[in-house]
Amino acid sequence: MTVERHTILIADDEFASLEVLALLLTGAGFTVVTASDGEEALARLSENRIDLVITDYKMPKMDGSELCERMLQSPALAQIPVIFTSATYRQDVPRPANVRAFFGKPLLFKTLIEHVRQLLEPEQQG
Amino acid sequence: MSDPKELQLKEQWHVERTPTGVPGLDAVLRGGFVRGAIYLVMGRPGTGKTTLGNQLCFEHVKHGGRATYMTLLAESHATMLKNLQTMEFFDATLINNGLSYVGAYRALRDEKLRGLLEMVRRVILDERASFLVIDGISPARAMAENDVALKEFVVELQMLSAMTNCTTVLLANMTANDANDPEHTMVDGLIELAFEHHRRRTLRTIEVLKFRGTRHMLGRHELGISEHGVAVHPRLEELLEGAERPAHANGHRLGTGIRELDAMLYGGLIQGSTSVALGFSGGGKTTLGLHFLNAGAEADEPGLLFGFYESPARVLQCGERIGLGLQKHGERGLFSHIWQPSHQFGLDQLGARLLDEVERIGARRLVIDSLDGFRQAAVEPERTIRFITALLGELRVRDITTILTDETLKPSGPEMEMRVEGISALVENLFLFEYLNMGPKMRRLISIVKQRASAHESSAHEFFLTGRGIEIAPDARSAAEVVAHAEEFAAHHNDKLRPPEGV
Numbered sequence: 275m276t277v278e279r280h281t282i283l284i285a286d287d288e289f290a291s292l293e294v295l296a297l298l299l300t301g302a303g304f305t306v307v308t309a310s311d312g313e314e315a316l317a318r319l320s321e322n323r324i325d326l327v328i329t330d331y332k333m334p335k336m337d338g339s340e341l342c343e344r345m346l347q348s349p350a351l352a353q354i355p356v357i358f359t360s361a362t363y364r365q366d367v368p369r370p371a372n373v374r375a376f377f378g379k380p381l382l383f384k385t386l387i388e389h390v391r392q393l394l395e396p397e398q399q400g
Numbered sequence: 401m402s403d404p405k406e407l408q409l410k411e412q413w414h415v416e417r418t419p420t421g422v423p424g425l426d427a428v429l430r431g432g433f434v435r436g437a438i439y440l441v442m443g444r445p446g447t448g449k450t451t452l453g454n455q456l457c458f459e460h461v462k463h464g465g466r467a468t469y470m471t472l473l474a475e476s477h478a479t480m481l482k483n484l485q486t487m488e489f490f491d492a493t494l495i496n497n498g499l500s501y502v503g504a505y506r507a508l509r510d511e512k513l514r515g516l517l518e519m520v521r522r523v524i525l526d527e528r529a530s531f532l533v534i535d536g537i538s539p540a541r542a543m544a545e546n547d548v549a550l551k552e553f554v555v556e557l558q559m560l561s562a563m564t565n566c567t568t569v570l571l572a573n574m575t576a577n578d579a580n581d582p583e584h585t586m587v588d589g590l591i592e593l594a595f596e597h598h599r600r601r602t603l604r605t606i607e608v609l610k611f612r613g614t615r616h617m618l619g620r621h622e623l624g625i626s627e628h629g630v631a632v633h634p635r636l637e638e639l640l641e642g643a644e645r646p647a648h649a650n651g652h653r654l655g656t657g658i659r660e661l662d663a664m665l666y667g668g669l670i671q672g673s674t675s676v677a678l679g680f681s682g683g684g685k686t687t688l689g690l691h692f693l694n695a696g697a698e699a700d701e702p703g704l705l706f707g708f709y710e711s712p713a714r715v716l717q718c719g720e721r722i723g724l725g726l727q728k729h730g731e732r733g734l735f736s737h738i739w740q741p742s743h744q745f746g747l748d749q750l751g752a753r754l755l756d757e758v759e760r761i762g763a764r765r766l767v768i769d770s771l772d773g774f775r776q777a778a779v780e781p782e783r784t785i786r787f788i789t790a791l792l793g794e795l796r797v798r799d800i801t802t803i804l805t806d807e808t809l810k811p812s813g814p815e816m817e818m819r820v821e822g823i824s825a826l827v828e829n830l831f832l833f834e835y836l837n838m839g840p841k842m843r844r845l846i847s848i849v850k851q852r853a854s855a856h857e858s859s860a861h862e863f864f865l866t867g868r869g870i871e872i873a874p875d876a877r878s879a880a881e882v883v884a885h886a887e888e889f890a891a892h893h894n895d896k897l898r899p900p901e902g903v
Binding site for chain 1: 436517518521522525552555556558559560562563564565
């Protein structure tokens with residue numbers, strides 16, 4: 275039996291952040307799709323079957339918050355969980371309903387991957 | 401009250417330090433590397449990069465972390481380990497047990513920088529490395545299509561280190577003159593190892609040129625490589641700067657080991673004070689030091705002779721000849737002698753050796769024989785006085801009673817002067833040893849020029865070097881006669897104060 279790999283969309287305007295997180299998540303066994311702003315992320319969401327979105331809060335064209343709102347307006351995307359990341363985002367800022375977790379940058383991959391697995395593979399996490 | 405939002409950001413941006421375990425380096429970095437940051441250590445071949453890189457790995461593992469030493473185009477792991485095995489930090493049991501050695505050249509050659517980055521990712525995650533050294537970054541530069549590609553690689557490596565909290569050190573065979581290259585501008589810290597040539601002397605140095613996120617000690621510091629591994633010797637005046645600790649001042653007096661000298665001092669040397677014994681070569685200064693250390697050892701006060709000229713065997717022999725039991729005191733841990741040629745080390749390495757030994761034996765008394773050793777060790781003569789100021793300040797804070805000897809170029813008279821300008825203002829006590837020419841016979845005088853915070857005998861006394869060491873006349877009468885006769889003699893011969901031959 276083949277286990278289907280989960281697909282994660284990462285949206286971040288910071289080149290290294292995007293590339294390295296993609297490298298780490300690919301290495302951890304996930305399929306990764308990338309986008310460098312909210313608009314591009316929406317396009318990728320329409321083209322792929324995405325299981326989780328990890329998005330930066332501050333991005334050009336369309337920021338993470340607006341991306342979440344646009345996803346909530348679409349029945350096909352509203353159920354996809356989102357993780358927010360930001361170097362300056364504060365936890366007290368209202369979060370869209372689909373945001374499940376927030377991580378300050380610099381991200382610590384060890385902590386992030388635990389949350390990702392809890393969201394995508396809850397049965398394997400016990 | 402602090403804003404909880406600000407607190408949250410502060411917590412997010414908290415800078416965690418990881419001590420290097422390399423003696424002196426953490427002091428220069430003021431706490432060690434920043435965890436998850438990336439550093440470039442550069443230097444020409446032979447400056448100590450590989451030794452430092454390996455030592456950093458071993459120390460990291462010894463302190464509970466996991467480390468990987470990754471090579472590109474460098475010597476084989478077997479050759480490298482063979483060369484390192486005599487170093488004190490080397491511990492074969494740690495290899496493949498917390499410390500791994502990985503060759504990554506093939507990944508670089510076959511898949512260029514992307515392949516190398518993937519290799520680093522695998523190593524960090526698979527080996528769970530919290531410390532990574534990449535030795536020989538030059539091949540990565542050569543494999544980069546252009547500067548932008550290399551810059552991208554370094555930024556990605558930096559991000560990978562930060563995200564995995566793995567501190568990364570790149571070793572590069574280059575110097576600060578190439579410091580405009582992409583890898584220099586992108587890394588979190590730049591450290592240069594170098595050789596500094598001073599005529600025929602060569603000193604190893606280390607300089608932290610850039611260190612993001614925290615202040616560090618600027619400037620070049622001495623670096624030593626021995627069987628103990630790499631040790632950094634920060635400039636003493638900077639190391640001790642700001643250590644505002646009160647000096648002790650209990651007014652206790654310590655015997656010098658010469659009863660008449662104690663009487664001239666009205667009770668001996670004040671504890672924690674510093675004295676200079678100034679005089680011509682062979683005038684009895686070192687002997688005074690031996691009396692002083694011997695008297696301390698007899699009172700169970702450990703003492704250190706920090707010397708540049710007399711070998712340990714000669715010192716013991718000299719002590720034996722005048723009835724001092726230095727060997728016996730040494731066996732009981734009450735006397736120690738550190739001896740080194742002045743050209744072997746720079747000032748800071750000397751300072752570290754001295755303070756380490758003072759600490760090790762719990763010294764209460766110290767004799768430095770002589771100041772000239774420091775002067776000759778200094779590659780920047782103008783620094784000598786700053787160094788000695790810092791050293792004496794530290795000794796005072798540690799409540800150590802110190803005698804420094806200093807040699808004059810003239811045996812007596814007003815031309816006698818200290819060879820390191822400014823010393824007399826730094827010390828509490830000043831003893832003058834003089835020779836006076838009396839024709840076929842030389843006569844010796846000792847006087848106390850100053851003793852801060854205490855009255856003292858103001859007249860010179862005659863003294864003799866005998867089988868019991870220094871013996872001082874109980875009063876000033878013979879000294880007065882000597883001075884009168886010397887003036888008379890000089891007037892007749894117009895040949896004042898010539899030193900005796902063979903002294």
